[in-house]
Amino acid sequence: MTTEAYIYDYVRTPRAKGKAGGGLNTVKPITLLAGLMTAIQQRNNLDTSLVDDIVIGCVAPVDDQGSDIARLASIYAGWDEDTPGVQVDRFCASGFETVNTAAMKIRSGWEDLVVAGGVESMSRVPMMSSGGAWANDPETAMKVQYVPQGIGADTIATIEGFSREDVDRFAMTSHHRAAAAIKAGYFKNTIVPVRDQNGFLICDTDELVRADSSMETLGKLKASFQASGDLGFDVIVQNKYDLPSINHVHTPGNSSGIVDGAALLLLGSEAMGKRLGLKPKGRVVATAVVGSDPCIMLTGPMPATRKALQKAGLSIEDIDLFEVNEAFASVTMKFAKEMGVSFDKINVNGGSIAMGHPLGATGSMLIGAVLDELARRGLRYGLCTACVGAGMGIATIVERL
């Protein structure tokens, strides 16, 4: 008999502007992550020696974030030295991958208590810091038809006929929803304020959210990927998808924000939860990860969702709430259109356009957020999904308990 993988707790840091002057720029990524470990330990009165593994997503595991930050943060936080840790990189899916891996460890029966999560200090270790052949080695780039992600997002918008106004409206809604959720205090129980070594508050609120976001202000922003398109990358997608032109609709305003942040979930078997006196928030019903067209790159959420639904024996109608990572507006809009899901069910408290996308942590944040919202609304199933670099998709289905 399979052991269910239960989710017992979820915490995250605020998401702060990922640049100098941002609320968490002066905090090292190891400190961000260790702070959450302390919070998880204290909230659950956790004997950390019982944790079988700590699985942490981090997409730029170099410099401040290098050398297996999962293990380092654990010993930094004073967790039991017998508890190991591993850092995982599956690009923007990393924070999903860690939860999914934790669920697999538990469902296999080989581990009983696993901490999953992610961290990314994008202000300190910028995107693409780990290099790699994909974009940096021309022979590889030409062979695999690499184009910058934003070109892929603009290509999706072009193919689907999403106008600049469409994607801006989507972005504005993300901000308004996030602002309303913050105002209503929906994130209060899960955000752990970041404090310094003396206990003084450093940051306790998501910084990017703009309650006054408007079509007018969004409309003023310049297209981010026009230049790289004009440079020549447009030709690659035009030839591949037979498009006369590319409509460059994505701007910093309707793409995910660059932020610093971290998240952690505590997963375990039912037996371990009972032993520790923990009440489950939910269970992981199914997970899926797929490869997809690496050139357009961002269409993985749909096949990943179908695969996860099939494994779960559920249909798309069974899902009450969705979190579809807002890497770019067109990605989430394409998901809604292709899967026939109403926006009333998708990213109901805003997404990465409003709050930011700390690459290694976002997936964990979405899974935690959907569980909280299912509980608030008294609903059952949530599905979280994201597009992933180099053409992949990932999904996690949870059931609230």
Add this chain to the structure above:
Amino acid sequence: MSDFIYEKDADGIVTVTMDIQGQPVNTMNDAFISGINAIVKRLEAEPGITGVIIASAKSTFFAGGDIKLMLSASADNLQPWKEQNDAIKAPLRALESLKVPVVAAINGAALGGGYEICLSCHHRIAINGDKVLIGLPESTLGLLPGAGGVIRLVRKLGLEKALPLLLSGQVMKSSEALEKGLVDELVADRDELFAKARAWIKANPNFVQPWNEKGYKIPGGTQKTNPAIIAQLQSYPGMLAKQYNGKIPPAPKAILSSAAESLQVDFDGALQIETRYFLSLIATPEAKERMTAFVEKRK
């Protein structure tokens, strides 16, 4: 009598002379804090200003923090100390960001907070003499230079040269300070001090503090730009363990940590990091013991 004497000459050069009343030396007490804040606001608003000279009316330039006051710090209530630190850092940051050249005219010892004021100036001229002592001795009191001293010394000299000075708290006479780069010019006496200060201001009318310049790079680089910095940062925990026989006290830990972390963020972020480490030290038993010994020795 005033704590700060403010005089503007015909050339538009303002000389600010520190003379904290009721004590033989200038220290970073409440009178200093309210005075320096007011002076910097006045300098920012002063029309026709061409430069600033920061000077002292005492036989020394500035003695540093008010140790007696700091002995009252309690770990349970660091809030007033945070506010005080902010109220010192902010005017010094504004001073170095003035649009005119700012010179420290160092007539006598400039130690600790006193030298941190000098670091917030654009140019440091000191009288050559055995009593003109320069340095940041905070580590010998179980503290770190919390008024921007860690951040500015590292950005002025680079990590490799700054760290040994910060960790040892070495105090030196002005001629050695010139060799080490802590002061920029030596003069024979008070008259020459002000003549040279005026001359430097006139020669550098548009001077900008190096770390306020766009594209400024820290001398010797950072963890990201120079592998030698990483090699040094990897060595220090071992070297300190040896020096302190395995029990590294809080101050050297905080100095090493704040200096290392200061390289990874911008200037204002670095100042915040320094404040946090400074506050973590002021109420430690080690600092209390060393500050008490210092006060008793001075009696």
